[in-house]
Amino acid sequence: LPVLAIDIGGSKIAIAEVSGGSVANRRQAPTPRTGRGDDLIAAIAELAPDGGFGAVAVATTGIVRDGALTALNPQTLPIEDGYPLASAIERAFGTPPLVVNDAQAAAWAEFTLGAGKGVRNFAFFTVSTGIGCGLVVDGRLESGATGLAGHVGHTRSGPGGILCGCGRHGCLETVASGTALARLGSERLGRKVAAPDVFSAATGGNSVATKIIASAVDALVNGFADLTASVDVDCFAIGGGVGLAPGFIEALRVRSLDLPRIFQRPIVAAQAGADAGLLGAAMLARLRR
Ligand code: BMX
Ligand code: ZN
Numbered sequence: 001l002p003v004l005a006i007d008i009g010g011s012k013i014a015i016a017e018v019s020g021g022s023v024a025n026r027r028q029a030p031t032p033r034t035g036r037g038d039d040l041i042a043a044i045a046e047l048a049p050d051g052g053f054g055a056v057a058v059a060t061t062g063i064v065r066d067g068a069l070t071a072l073n074p075q076t077l078p079i080e081d082g083y084p085l086a087s088a089i090e091r092a093f094g095t096p097p098l099v100v101n102d103a104q105a106a107a108w109a110e111f112t113l114g115a116g117k118g119v120r121n122f123a124f125f126t127v128s129t130g131i132g133c134g135l136v137v138d139g140r141l142e143s144g145a146t147g148l149a150g151h152v153g154h155t156r157s158g159p160g161g162i163l164c165g166c167g168r169h170g171c172l173e174t175v176a177s178g179t180a181l182a183r184l185g186s187e188r189l190g191r192k193v194a195a196p197d198v199f200s201a202a203t204g205g206n207s208v209a210t211k212i213i214a215s216a217v218d219a220l221v222n223g224f225a226d227l228t229a230s231v232d233v234d235c236f237a238i239g240g241g242v243g244l245a246p247g248f249i250e251a252l253r254v255r256s257l258d259l260p261r262i263f264q265r266p267i268v269a270a271q272a273g274a275d276a277g278l279l280g281a282a283m284l285a286r287l288r289r
Contacts, residue, residue: 001054003282004093006044007102008060010076010129010179011241013040015047016275018057018282021113023275025049037069037083045092056097057285058089059105059277061130063147067099072151073165073173076130098285101143102126102277104150106239106270107134108141109280114271115237123233124270125152126277127220127248128240131173134280137231141284152227153177157219172223176216178242184212199245213251216242221255225263239270 002017002024009031016026027047032039061077063070067086071077089097100108107116107124116122116136126132131153135142142149153173154166161170174180178195185198188208193201201209224236238249252267270276 001052003055003057003285004048004053005278005282005285006048006056006058006060006089006097007105007277007281008040008044008058008077009102009277010061013043013047014274014278015044016278017049017053018279021279021283023278026275026278031077033078035074035078035080037079037085037088040079040085041088041092044089048093055282055285056089056093056095057105057281058085058097058099059102059281060085060099061102061132063151064099064101064143065147069099071165072148072154073130073171075165075179076173076177098281098288100281100284101132101134101147101150103132104134104141104143105278105280105284106132106272106276107136107150107237107280108284109272109276110237110239110270111136111139111141112283113279114276115268116235119234121231121233122235122237123150123152123224123227124237124239124276125220125224125243126240127176127178127238127243129178131177131220132240133227135227135231135233152223155223155226157223172219175219176223176242178240181212181216181242185209188212195242196245203247213248217248217251217255221252221259224252224256224265224267225259228263228265233265236265236267237270238267239273239276244269244273
């Protein structure tokens with residue numbers, strides 16, 4: 001029987017059946033951003049098939065600790081602190097799920113069968129509503145005792161930055177996430193825009209938009225270099241709506257060539273694309289059994 005895989009992001013929830021590394025019957029809906037975990041469960045129940053699956057696996061934005069979900073940045077997903085996601089899913093589907101952070105799940109999928117195959121230390125970054133990161137070190141997926149491992153989106157991109165939803169100032173996520181691009185674009189272009197509008201303005205030659213994207217790229221590449229200095233990352237894979245926007249990965253690569261040579265590492269697109277979180281969670285659920 002396939003694994004029922006669920007990916008809860010800051011903007012959308014995706015559900016699919018995963019078997020043997022492939023994804024079928026993918027459905028998605030907007031994430032209810034009401035601040036109530038029970039509303040997430042209701043949205044999931046609406047998308048899910050009635051049965052016919054052997055296990056349930058959940059990848060979710062936010063910090064996962066013992067099956068409970070807490071937002072590190074409530075602006076990425078508002079939710080009660082320590083929402084008992086695993087037990088709520090178990091109640092809805094009658095089976096205890098595996099629950100893992102979305103970027104950690106995607107990192108595992110890419111390491112096992114995608115862009116990170118065969119490397120020693122690997123990092124997957126999703127540049128999306130927020131900025132997520134999953135780390136595989138010496139072949140082991142890192143989550144840490146409190147689930148915080150890999151939250152590089154909340155390392156500091158520079159002094160004097162704005163207040164992040166996590167409570168720190170100047171986090172990478174405040175300059176390079178989809179949320180940040182929309183905010184900076186709206187402030188500086190003088191009209192309300194979303195992240196894709198900033199990209200199309202830049203493509204159309206708007207210098208303000210071009211600068212916003214260049215700063216995001218610069219912040220990310222320096223974040224990669226910091227992480228490389230910490231755990232000697234062999235390869236970076238990129239996913240997420242912003243990360244996979246046309247030209248973005250190429251811009252990261254070009255900018256990374258300005259780094260001292262020892263910090264330059266391959267930067268590639270996630271092979272599983274938007275399905276990496278679903279696949280990784282399903283694979284981790286299979287491993288657990
Ligand atoms: C935030 C944080 C991470 C997550 C990342 C990407 C929350 C709710 N989420 O940094 O756990 O991995 O965003 O999330 O604090 P996405 O929703 O953009 O995929
Ligand atoms: Zn932060």
